[in-house]
Amino acid sequence: MKLQGKTILLTGGTDGIGLRLARQLREKGAMLIVTGRNPERITAAEAEGFEVIPADLAGPDGIAAVIAGLGGRAIDILINNAGMGADHDFRVAPPVPEDDERTLWLNLHAPIRLIAALMPVLRARPEAMIVNVTSGLAIAPSAGAPLYCATKAALRSYTQGLRAQLKGTGILVLEALPPVVDTAMTAGRGNKKLSPEECARQIIAAMETGKDEANVGMVKVLRAVYSLSPALARSIMLRF
Structure with a gap:
């Protein structure tokens, strides 16, 4: 897909992978509308010239805020x-129910709700795209983050089913599967991390070529191992 001139709604676009996606997509000539919830990061993104819709997508009010912020405008790409x-490791401490609920909402419910709300808008475009960012952990889970892995695996399954539903329409469905990326969320979790700039670059390359999946960085290796032996891939990842 040619990205120049496309209007893109990007959630979580004020930090991490999202901010790098926003910057690189703008360089491609796309028009960005991003969401964020941290006031300081929102101000910084606005200072860079991005339109930001303040919204906490870890609950239903955030979905309403995004739809209201769009104001009926057409978008080409979501x-x-x-x-x-969320910390969910019984070997360390009991999980916090409120954190679990926010993780379920943000990682799974919010993408599904936004897709449902914006489907009529996307169907009305000459060509459109939905990009769901999951994780390499959607392929094989780690023992240390079962809830996070479960939400990403569920979104992966949803994405695959959605792609089949929309086959033959003008809406492409891409799943992006990053490895461990050097962001605030992964602070203190190992040293071998992909830069968010490179992660964004690989996702955008997949968008431009119309791929179904963007296996980013070392996820390519995990995907290859899983294709040969799902049990081996799971046993490796469950050590973490």
């Missing part, structure tokens, strides 16, 4: 990028 992880 990128569901916003996400979070």
